[in-house]
Amino acid sequence: MTETVKKQPESGFNTYKNLPYRADLDTCDYVVAGIGFDSATSGSPGTRFAPDAIRNCYWKHMGYNQNLEVETSLASGTDYGNIEVKHGYILPSFHMITSAMKEFLSHGVVTVILGGDHSVTLPELRAIKEYYGPVALVHFDSHRDVRCFGTKYDHGTPFSRAVEEGLIDCEHSIQIGMRGGFHSKEYYDFAKDRGMKVIHAYELLDMKADAVIDTILKQVGNAPCFLTFDIDFLDPAAAPGTGTPVVGGPETTLARQIIRGIASLLDIKGFDIVEVAPDLDSGGLTCQAADGILVDMIGSIAKRKELGTLRRGSGVPLFPDTEEKTKEFEEKNLAEQGDIPAFPSTGIHTFMGFPHSRDISGADAVIYGMPYDCATSNRPGTRFAPREIRKCWGFSNYDIEFQFNARENFTGIDYGDFDIPYQNVHETMLAVTSQLDQILSETDGVTIGVGGDHALTFAELRSMKKKYGPMAFIHFDSHTDTWDAPDGDGNCLITHGTPFRLAINNGSLDAAHGIQIGLRSGGKTDHDFALSHGMKIIKAQELHKISLESAAQRIRDTVGDCPVFVTFDIDFIDPAYAPGTGTPIAGGFTTAEALKLLRLALPGLNIKGFDLVEVAPQYDTGNITTLAGARIISEFLSIASYNKNVLKQTVSPQG
Numbered sequence: 001m002t003e004t005v006k007k008q009p010e011s012g013f014n015t016y017k018n019l020p021y022r023a024d025l026d027t028c029d030y031v032v033a034g035i036g037f038d039s040a041t042s043g044s045p046g047t048r049f050a051p052d053a054i055r056n057c058y059w060k061h062m063g064y065n066q067n068l069e070v071e072t073s074l075a076s077g078t079d080y081g082n083i084e085v086k087h088g089y090i091l092p093s094f095h096m097i098t099s100a101m102k103e104f105l106s107h108g109v110v111t112v113i114l115g116g117d118h119s120v121t122l123p124e125l126r127a128i129k130e131y132y133g134p135v136a137l138v139h140f141d142s143h144r145d146v147r148c149f150g151t152k153y154d155h156g157t158p159f160s161r162a163v164e165e166g167l168i169d170c171e172h173s174i175q176i177g178m179r180g181g182f183h184s185k186e187y188y189d190f191a192k193d194r195g196m197k198v199i200h201a202y203e204l205l206d207m208k209a210d211a212v213i214d215t216i217l218k219q220v221g222n223a224p225c226f227l228t229f230d231i232d233f234l235d236p237a238a239a240p241g242t243g244t245p246v247v248g249g250p251e252t253t254l255a256r257q258i259i260r261g262i263a264s265l266l267d268i269k270g271f272d273i274v275e276v277a278p279d280l281d282s283g284g285l286t287c288q289a290a291d292g293i294l295v296d297m298i299g300s301i302a303k304r305k306e307l308g309t310l311r312r313g314s315g316v317p318l319f320p321d322t323e324e325k326t327k328e329f330e331e332k333n334l335a336e337q338g339d340i341p342a343f344p345s346t347g348i349h350t351f352m353g354f355p356h357s358r359d360i361s362g363a364d365a366v367i368y369g370m371p372y373d374c375a376t377s378n379r380p381g382t383r384f385a386p387r388e389i390r391k392c393w394g395f396s397n398y399d400i401e402f403q404f405n406a407r408e409n410f411t412g413i414d415y416g417d418f419d420i421p422y423q424n425v426h427e428t429m430l431a432v433t434s435q436l437d438q439i440l441s442e443t444d445g446v447t448i449g450v451g452g453d454h455a456l457t458f459a460e461l462r463s464m465k466k467k468y469g470p471m472a473f474i475h476f477d478s479h480t481d482t483w484d485a486p487d488g489d490g491n492c493l494i495t496h497g498t499p500f501r502l503a504i505n506n507g508s509l510d511a512a513h514g515i516q517i518g519l520r521s522g523g524k525t526d527h528d529f530a531l532s533h534g535m536k537i538i539k540a541q542e543l544h545k546i547s548l549e550s551a552a553q554r555i556r557d558t559v560g561d562c563p564v565f566v567t568f569d570i571d572f573i574d575p576a577y578a579p580g581t582g583t584p585i586a587g588g589f590t591t592a593e594a595l596k597l598l599r600l601a602l603p604g605l606n607i608k609g610f611d612l613v614e615v616a617p618q619y620d621t622g623n624i625t626t627l628a629g630a631r632i633i634s635e636f637l638s639i640a641s642y643n644k645n646v647l648k649q650t651v652s653p654q655g
């Protein structure tokens with residue numbers, strides 16, 4: 001019997017999916033090419049390695065696409081390798097990219113580009129405009145990439161420049177997945193004012209895939225278009241390998257559903273997938289996500305061929321002077337560029353970039369670190385959370401969800417870290433209480449503590465009680481933290497599992513106005529203890545069933561207008577989204593759900609203090625837990641600013 005030995009997927013030359021290398025473009029429907037350029041990156045670099053890493057993804061075949069129900073080989077493609085660029089030289093590289101693109105387009109093929117940072121889309125669009133005129137932009141991203149201050153040419157500005165150069169048909173364009181930081185309302189309004197549609201991440205996550213698909217198809221219609229996919233559209237739990245990740249995004253499954261729903265129905269002239277940074281990846285997750293999206297993009301070319309709707313380009317430029325004209329814009333922009341603002345990592349790292357000071361009179365928010373983890377029952381390491389969270393960028397100017405400028409008329413101070421006597425838990429608790437006493441004696445602003453383990457909240461509550469009386473209480477956690485851990489004399493020990501039993505026992509907590517949310521562990525005695533003191537509990541299994549809106553209402557009803565302390569244990573979030581914690585419990589919530597619940601529940605409440613605890617950076621993957629922690633602190637700040645500036649909440653020290 002003769003055995004046929006099949007070729008192994010990894011054998012042969014490493015082109016994308018073993019496509020022929022530099023085949024005759026006139027025989028091809030599409031061309032794949034890499035642009036390993038990352039010199040225009042503001043965050044972590046490394047996207048220069050993406051094209052080869054994506055080519056290295058294990059599965060080398062594109063056969064039958066079962067979701068699109070098409071044989072992918074119906075469309076013929078070739079891999080042209082990587083386009084030459086000059087690292088460190090942004091504008092010369094752009095012109096090299098545009099010339100390579102023009103060569104492809106002169107053969108009428110669809111271009112499929114593996115970036116690179118997002119700046120590369122601008123020179124791609126210059127070539128696309130030259131051949132097809134201004135195109136509709138379908139833009140998946142967590143960022144708008146229309147920044148209007150500072151550097152004119154980097155990965156935060158391609159679409160400001162593209163609009164200015166007339167490369168985009170704004171009225172048929174759409175941006176999907178935006179979230180996180182906006183620096184001004186001008187930046188926020190940029191796309192809207194030009195007729196571009198925007199689906200923010202928080203809208204996207206409330207919509208079904210079909211509604212998103214419909215919205216995109218309606219907006220773009222029959223216009224020739226360009227689809228650009230920034231991998232940070234995805235939540236960093238799904239795609240950690242990227243330079244400027246933003247928590248609170250969708251999963252890969254939803255992204256692929258949307259791509260499959262639109263790509264074979266639109267007249268797409270070019271695709272790109274950008275911002276994959278393989279050295280920051282974890283387990284190849286991000287490259288696999290990029291590969292999956294590419295498979296659907298290329299499958300959609302085959303589908304259009306099958307449907308008879310794939311229109312080959314004429315190869316004749318419609319606007320042959322496009323690239324020449326960009327030189328005028330470049331000269332003008334470079335002349336106007338002025339001072340490039342200091343990079344956010346300049347100087348020492350402080351929480352949200354607030355000034356570091358111990359003079360806190362008049363501050364609206366005082367943030368302090370509590371680097372202590374000796375009361376931890378399982379894995380320690382939360383002592384490193386304050387310094388890691390300080391490295392994250394966070395609190396934005398313009399809050400897109402509340403639609404107001406959160407930093408205006410709102411002063412924050414990074415008080416630094418508390419002095420911690422590590423060797424003794426009792427001494428540590430006393431030290432934290434007395435340092436918070438000092439802060440509360442100097443300001444009526446909100447306080448935000450960054451742990452550290454959860455035992456610290458007991459010390460904070462003792463201090464809060466001295467100023468405000470027993471505190472109403474909102475507690476996000478997977479654990480009850482009302483254990484009983486009696487010593488030989490029957491006194492409950494101080495651990496990160498006992499703070500709220502201790503706080504109820506010493507009268508710091510007004511349990512009748514307290515609520516615990518997300519619990520999914522603990523013994524019956526802990527639950528019974530809390531319930532017997534009037535505490536409300538929304539267990540994880542219940543929160544998964546009811547809507548976030550109704551949970552928020554229960555939180556608000558429980559607290560009323562009592563002075564309240566909000567404590568957020570990062571392990572409320574599922575370990576898939578927040579692995580960097582000492583005692584993770586599966587079955588939790590996404591970061592996006594957590595953020596939404598905070599925004600629904602907290603505005604308008606009489607909040608005196610917050611804390612964020614239990615981030616343990618050394619167990620993190622791809623920094624996603626630290627980023628989630630930083631974003632939660634940013635939400636606290638936005639809500640505090642909203643209460644002050646929009647709801648005009650007056651400061652009432654006695655509650």
Ligand SMILES: [Mn+2]
Nearest residue numbers: 454477481569
């Ligand atoms: Mn806890």
